[in-house]
Amino acid sequence: MTTILRFNLCILLLCIGFYIRAAEIKAGFFLPDDVAEVTFKFKSIHSLIVLPVIINDSVRVNLILDTGCRNLVLFGKRFQKLLKVQTDKNVQFSGLGNGNPINGKLSLNNKVTINTVIGEKIPVVIVPHQNLFSTYPNVHGVIGYDIFIKFEIELDPQQQLITFRPAATAQLSPEYEKILLRIEDSRPIVSSEVFLPDSDGQACDLMLDTGSSLGLLVKTSDLKKFPKEKNHTVLGRGFNGDVIGLKTAATKVVLNTFEIIAIPAGITYSAWHNYASVGMDVMKDYRVVLNYCKAYAGLKKIL
Secondary structure (H helix, E strand, O other), rough: HHHHHHHHHHHHHHHHHHHHHHHHHEEEEOOOOOOEEEEEEEEEEEOEEEEEEEEOOEEEEEEEEEOOOOOEEEOOOOHHOOOOEEEEEEEEEEOOOOOOOOEEEEEEEEEEEOOOEEEEEEEEEEOOOOOOOOOOOOOOOOEEEHHHHEEEEEOOOOOOEEEEHHHHHHHOOOOEEEEOEEOOOOOOEEEEEEEEOOOOEEEEEEEEEOOOOOEEEEEEEOOHHOOOOOOEEEEEEOOOEEEEEEEEEEEEEEEOOEEEEEEEEEHHHHHOOOOOOOOHHHHHHEEEEEEEEOOOOEEEEEE
């Protein structure tokens, strides 16, 4: 092989490697190179954050920003016709509620845009026969971990503003109380101490759940903490149907040294899990920063 041919072959291999790496980089969500961060208005329904999203430059949907969800999920049979579906790929997942798991179809390699945020090769799960948000006007699904893993996201519920900035280079402003996060099964978890009425504080893992309109939800396998059936009521609705439990109020929740006082709460029974979550009924009173990449949250009380 001549020197020139070897040189040209090396250049070709370098070019191929460059394009492969470029394609890998562009998979997932990102901001254009000339955009350092973006802030825009969101809509709010029952304190939940609803984002305007465009899929494949043509399908316009409104999605709830949900830290409890791994993938972008659409509810509605019509989306099977609007997106290219893998007919041989079924997806099953579960959430809160007493019903059966949810079944959906998978659509791969979609382009997703949220304002100036761009997503390439994004998987979408389509659930044709069940619309969890049928009682919410013009809400079509949820978006979660796929976007949280790439950005530091700052929420201002009072002004209904959301900011996206690259997670790896972001720095938390000193005006926020910094709380350590760990990501388990794609969900943001913090160590906490929960104080329920007439009881000592109980250490538990607590999820920051932007996809819930509830306050504090305690899920327990201890039947002694779960009163008689006559006291049960519907606390809310999850992916798997109604969440049944007891309404109460927590005197406080402690996250590191940060305290949240007098929280509306619910207790629901689980045979397998002991944990808690705080939803938007609590977080709507705070400016919130979530950075999965650097494993921290930031909270600041809205005055």
